[in-house]
Amino acid sequence: VQLQASGGGLVQSGDSLRLSCAASGRTFSSLAIAWFRQAPGKEREFVAAYRPSARSTYYADSVKGRFTISRDNAKNTVHLQMNSLNAEDTAIYYCAGRVYWSVQYYSGAQYNYWGQGTLVTVSS
Numbered sequence: 392v393q394l395q396a397s398g399g400g401l402v403q404s405g406d407s408l409r410l411s412c413a414a415s416g417r418t419f420s421s422l423a424i425a426w427f428r429q430a431p432g433k434e435r436e437f438v439a440a441y442r443p444s445a446r447s448t449y450y451a452d453s454v455k456g457r458f459t460i461s462r463d464n465a466k467n468t469v470h471l472q473m474n475s476l477n478a479e480d481t482a483i484y485y486c487a488g489r490v491y492w493s494v495q496y497y498s499g500a501q502y503n504y505w506g507q508g509t510l511v512t513v514s515s
Contacts (some may be wrong), residue, residue: 412486428482443499
């Protein structure tokens with residue numbers, strides 16, 4: 392499985408941005424995809440996840456209500472729509488995948504496949 396993250400950039404506080412994670416190499420329908428991020432000097436943290444079988448979504452408290460994860464099966468892509476961005480959202484964002492869902496979806500250790508990361512910088 393190959394994951395390709397894109398869509399990062401420099402935005403101002405309050406702006407929106409949409410990240411994309413394109414998957415290839417395996418049947419997309421069986422892949423659970425999540426987003427993680429790592430800010431400078433901080434550990435990697437969970438952002439959002441999509442459970443394909445239940446079509447349900449999960450979010451970190453810090454992004455709930457502002458970020459939306461969605462899935463386009465026709466394009467083998469998962470998107471992360473980020474609204475009301477603030478400086479604390481500045482980080483490298485990674486998409487991660489694993490075959491089938493894990494109840495520990497918030498743990499990076501559960502994922503076998505990782506994209507290369509895309510940088511999001513929010514200026515205040």
